[in-house]
Amino acid sequence: MSDHPDHPDPELIPASQACALLGISTATLYAYVSRGQLSSRPGADSRSRVYLRAEVERLAQRKQAGRGAARGAAQSLDRGLPVLETRISLIRPDAPYYRGRSAVAAAQSGATLEDIARLLWECEEQNPFAAAAPPRWPQRIETLALDMSLPPLERTMACIPLLALGQRQSLNAAAPVRREVAATLLRQNAALLVGTQPDARPVHRLLADAWLPGDVGFSDVVRSALVLCADHELNVSAFAARVVASTGAHLHATVSAGLAALSGPRHGGATARAHALLLDAQASGAPAAFITERWRRGDELPGFNHLLYSEGDPRGAEVLRLLRERCGDSERMRHVETVIAATAENSGQHPNIDGLLAAICYVYDLPAAHALVMFATARLAGWLAHALEQQALGTLIRPRARYTGVVPGKSA
Structure with a gap:
């Protein structure tokens, strides 16, 4: 590979600049790319490669973590060092693990979200779902709860x-x-997200019946997706829920915190962007060329890559396997495959769970919002597990800030 010093996009930098920012050799830079710690894309000529400035700067920050308590603490809150202990879930290259059990294996075995919730909540012999179904919505919220003109999350x-x-x-x-x-709460949340009355059906069936009633295969895809998304260690929404839980607030408040965090475009909004990519590629009439040009421009490919899975998101891989089994011959699935193949060829990136939730909606011709509904339905199990674990500890989460403003007594 050669270097091109004058790439026109300021967000893309040549190898020499990336190496300078990281303090490494060119060989080490290429090793970072091969391990998935950085991504590269074609430069102005066929031999050069350029790198996303934001990715390089983020990796440089992580390399500095631990060189001082204050810096390490700050880095902990930006996809860096661990900030607290948990027994709930563990992220490994092959799968996230729920209390030592592979989420991928659980999905393949036919587990439901309720099964995973019982595992995450350490229910042991207790089955909290054995109780009667929640009552119908109280009169004061029924109009809101069944108003399909409102966005699901709101x-x-x-x-x-x-x-x-x-x-x-x-x-x-x-x-x-x-x-x-x-x-x-798990049942009520699912019913609210699809705008129906709560009942005792497994939540994957409640969702599937609301969208494609009678389609057993689709219901099983939804079941697997929910199991795979139930928890993912200390992600943004789980951390928000856990901080609120540490105050002693009731579980409804912790769920509200998780939903609020999920509403942000950099968290829950990822599925909508991934769905838009599939639609835009379709509208172009030449999806492979569309992906190639987008990558050469330096535009992101939402629904692909995951910083915690350098070899590909195993949750996305499992949903993709199911879609191939059930919808492999459909025109829409062939389009998804084209986008995946073009992305792999240009960037080496694999689809993540956001991209595959979006693909479920695309392949089954459903609105993009349903992808976020699946995510929010599933992730509630994890939020509640974190809330229960934190409140059992009985400690308040109260990090300190490192002040960088005007020093008192000195003129500005």
Whole structure:
């Protein structure tokens, strides 16, 4: 590979500049790319490669972590060092693990989200889902809960705090009671997200029946997707929920915090961008060329790559396997395959779970918003697990800030 010093896009830098920022040799830079720690793309000529400035700077920051307590603490809050201990989930290259059990293996074995919730909540012999289905919506929220003109996340965020008002056991510290409250919340959240009344059906069926009633194969794809998305260590929404839980707030409040964090375009919005990529590639009439040109311009490819999985997101790989089994001959699935192949050829990137949730909606001709609904339905199980674990510890999460503003007593 050669270097090209004058790439026109300021967000893309040549190898020499990347090496200078990282303090490494060219050989080490190429090793970082091969391990998935950095991505590269074609430069102005066929022999050169350029690198995303933001990725290089982020890696440079991570290399500095640990050189001082304050710097290490700051880096911990930016995809860096661990900030607290948990027994809930572990991220490994082959799968996320829920209390030592592979999420991919669980999805393949036919586990439901309720099964995973019981595992994450350490229910053991207790089955909090064995209780009767939650009652119909209270009159004061029924209009909101069933208003399909409202976006799913906003509808849910409006109703969850109101449901807390009728939950007499919301602050009960007994573990069995808290798990029953959590189980009710899981069902209510799913029903709110699809705008229906809660019931005792497994939540994957509640979602699937709301979108494609009677399609057993689709229902199984949704089941697997929910299991794979149930938790992912200390992601943004889980951390938000856990901080709120550390104050002693009721579980409804922790769920509200998780939903609020998920509403941000840099978290839950990833599925919508991935779905838009599939639609834009289709509209171009030449999807492979569209992906090639997009990559050469330096544009991102949403739905691909994951910083925690250098060899590809195993959750996305499992959903892709299911879609190939059930929809491999469909025209829409062939389009997804074209986009995946073109992305791999140009960037070496693999699809992540956001991209495959979007692909489910694309292949089954469903609205993009349903991808976020699946994610929010599943991730509630993890948020509640983190809330239960944090409140059992009985400690407040209160990090300190490193002040960088005007020093008192000195003129600005």
